[in-house]
Amino acid sequence: MATGNQRRRGARTSNKKGAVVGSGGQRRKQLKGKGPTPRAEDRVGHPAARRAARDAKAAGAAARRAPARRGSTKGSSEVVAGRNSVxxxxxxxxxxxxxxxASRMESxxxxxxxITLATEQGVAVLETPRTELDRITDGAVHQGLALQVPAYEYAHPDDLLDVELPGLPLIVALDGVTDPRNLGAIIRSVGAFGGHGVVVPSRRSVGMTASAWKTAAGAAARIPVAQATNxxxxxxxxxxxxxxxxxxxxDGDVELPGLALSDRPLVVxxxxxxxxxSRxxxxxxxxxVSIPISGVTESLNAGIATAVALYEISVGRKRD
Known part of the structure; x- marks a missing residue:
């Protein structure tokens, strides 16, 4: 005698061993929704999907061919290390x-x-293990103190014409200098000898890195650095x-001590x-202009040469 679903009129049966009774849940699966229709770009084999894949491939190739941009520092930051610089x-x-x-250091x-100034200015103060501080400063001599600052905002070369500092205008421009320590030393000399600013090219040149901040020993906070496209x-x-x-x-035509131009605006x-x-x-x-040196030393690095030149100009201006 048939029982269960077999009693229904038109119930399915099978010749195989063990009758298959009912729908087996197939109708419930058919009633279940399949979700929203995918976008054309997401459908495999769709013309729109093939076009999107070609465009993405072309964009990736263009990005690989494009030169890396220097001077675009949005979203980046620098770490100033050292007690004087901070x-x-x-x-x-x-x-x-x-x-x-740094934790447990001599203050x-x-x-x-x-610490007082940072608290007053709303800067977060974190006690940090010395090993972590070494990592943050990339091995720089931090003396237990480091400050995270936003990426340096360069001035325009024309802005140096309006710098309100005493004395005749004096600007230093760097051509092909790539060592950040030289840049820091030059900024320090500019501040010490009455200079008004420094100009660096935007390409193939040193920039204001944490190492430059450190070497400048705080002078970078007062002396503007401009970036020139050309x-x-x-x-x-x-x-x-x-x-x-x-x-x-x-190989200069005139030696620095004989330079009689200390009474006018100068760019060195x-x-x-x-x-x-460069040519x-x-x-x-x-x-x-050349700096006279003995035959023992063939040349001076950029930082020392700038300091000597600025000192000589400063002495000449005071004398005049």
Whole structure:
């Protein structure tokens, strides 16, 4: 006698061993929704999907061919290391996010003032293990203190014409200098000898890194650094504005002590230690000047040469 679903009229049966009774849930599966229809770009084999794949492949190839952009530092940050550099940055109210203080270190007046200024300015103060501080500063000599600051905002070369500092305008331009420690030393010398700013090219040149901040020992907080898309054009613009442009080179026509130009606005152009001044920059200078040195030393690095030149200019201006 048939029981269950077999009693229904038209119930399915099978000749196989064990009758298959009912729908087996197939109808419930058919009633279940399949979700929203995928976009055409997401359907395998659809013409729109093939076009999207071709476009993505072409965009990836273009990105690989494009040169890396320098000077575009949006979203990045720098870490200023060292007690003097950190304190000077906080004194000049440079925007900062975090002050890192090494755990269990001997504190001095610079550390105490840095913590006080950071607290007053709303900068987070974190006590950090020394090993972590070494990692954050990438092995720099931090003296137990580091400050995270936003990426450096370069001035425009024209902005240096309006810098409100005492004395006749004095600008240093760098041509091919790539060592950040040289840049930091030059900024420090510019601040020490009455300079008004530094100009660096946007390509194939050093930038304001944490190492430059450290070497500048706080002077970078007061001396503006401008970035020029084309250094030659920037020098030509300074000449039109009344500046006399001199280039430092070992084969200069005039030796630095004989330079009688300390009574007018000056731009001092410094090249790299190896290659010196580039051809176009050299041709743009009004005068090529050399620093007399003994035969024992063949050349001076960019930082020392700039310091010597700025000192001589400073002495000449005071004398006049």
């Amino acid at each position: 304190l000077e940055a906080l004194r000049t109210h440079i925007p900062a996010s975090t002050l890192y203080v 001095d007046d610079r550390v105490k003032e840095s 250094l030659t054009r920037a020098l030509e613009a300074y000449r039109k504005a009344g500046f006399f442009v001199i280039g430092l080179d070992g 152009v410094v090249g790299s230690e190896g290659k010196g001044l 176009l920059v050299r041709e743009t200078c009004d005068q090529i």
